[in-house]
Amino acid sequence: MDPKTEKTCDDFYLYHQTLLSPAAQEFESNLSAGRVRLHHVVQVNMLTAHAVDYLVAIRNSTRGSQVKRSQLVREFDKDFFVLGARVQNQKFQIVDAVNNSVKHIELDRGRYKELVTKYGDIGFRCLREEGGLVLFETTKYRFDYSRVVLGPVLSSIARVCFDGIEAVYGFAQGGGELIQGDASDEDPIDRMIAYCNPVYKCxxxxxxxxxxxxxxxVYDGERGEFRPFKENSDFNFDFDDVMAEISGAYTKD
Ligand SMILES: [Zn+2]
Known part of the structure; x- marks a missing residue:
């Protein structure tokens, strides 16, 4: 790693350790205690959106690389795609747009044309405290911003544990793989237990x-509902393979 890249990775490492990660932990404990306030959401949203600037700097520290912020934000949405989810698959873009609207008083609509067409008038004013939640409200959407957008972004970026700047560098190149990992490295007994006890989350x-x-x-003009997915999905799970790993005596019928 050249010294310039090393320095930008170290900058992000420090930012992550001292600001983003502790702020995310505090936010999550306020959220689970039902104490989340609008200013908590705006603070954490801002710290999260700013983290992207550090990641852009890491990418562009390599000679010849000229990635734009908007490009990286879209890439992260692809890397952390959630099958079946509606709003979640643009979570990084929404965090970015909300931050832009807070920073510049009004959203730069030209820059976020696609998002505005889909979600309506995104801005600081579309966040509102109500009944212990911070709601995102536009003409076609009304949902719990902390759990639908901010929480999943924090799990993808703030709760990652980096064991050094090499890991930071890898994350900046393509976040998804580092934290989604490969379940086939796990203990086969643990995989079988998870398979037999699926946990359903919305x-x-x-x-x-x-x-x-x-x-x-309300999501896209329609009333929402509990949309279950198996939280502990192990996409490469093959019953016979895992059984054979657990016991050498196992044979397929
Ligand atoms: Zn739900």
Missing amino acids: DDCGQSEDDCRCGEF
Whole structure:
């Protein structure tokens, strides 16, 4: 790694360790205690959006690389794609747009044309505190911003544990792989237990059926609902292969 790249990786490492990660932890504990306030959301949103600037700097520290911020934000949405989710697959872009609107008083509509067409008038004013939640509200959408957008972004970027600047560099090149990992490296008994005990969470808000409040919300003009997905999905799971790993005596019928 050349000295310039090393320095930009170290800058992000420090930013992550001292600001982003502690702010995310505090936010998540406020969220689970039902104490999340509008200013908490705006603060964490700002720190998260700013983290992207550090990642752009890492990418562009390599000679010849000229990645734009908007490009990286879209890349991260692709890397952290959630099958079946509606809003979540543009979560990085929404965090970015909300931050832009707070920073510049009004959203730069030309820059976020596609998002504005889809979600409506995104801005600081579309976030509102109500009943212990911070809602995102436009003409076609009304949902829990902390759980549908900010929380999943934080899990993708703020809760990653970097064990050094090499890991930071890898993350900046393509975030998804580092934290999504490969379940086939896990203990086969643990994989079998997870397979036999699926945990269902809502695709949109990430909550269990009892805690999901999507039925009170609106997504693209329609009332939301609990949309279950298996949280512990192990996409490469093959029953016979895993059984054979657990016991050499296992044979397929
Ligand atoms: Zn839900």
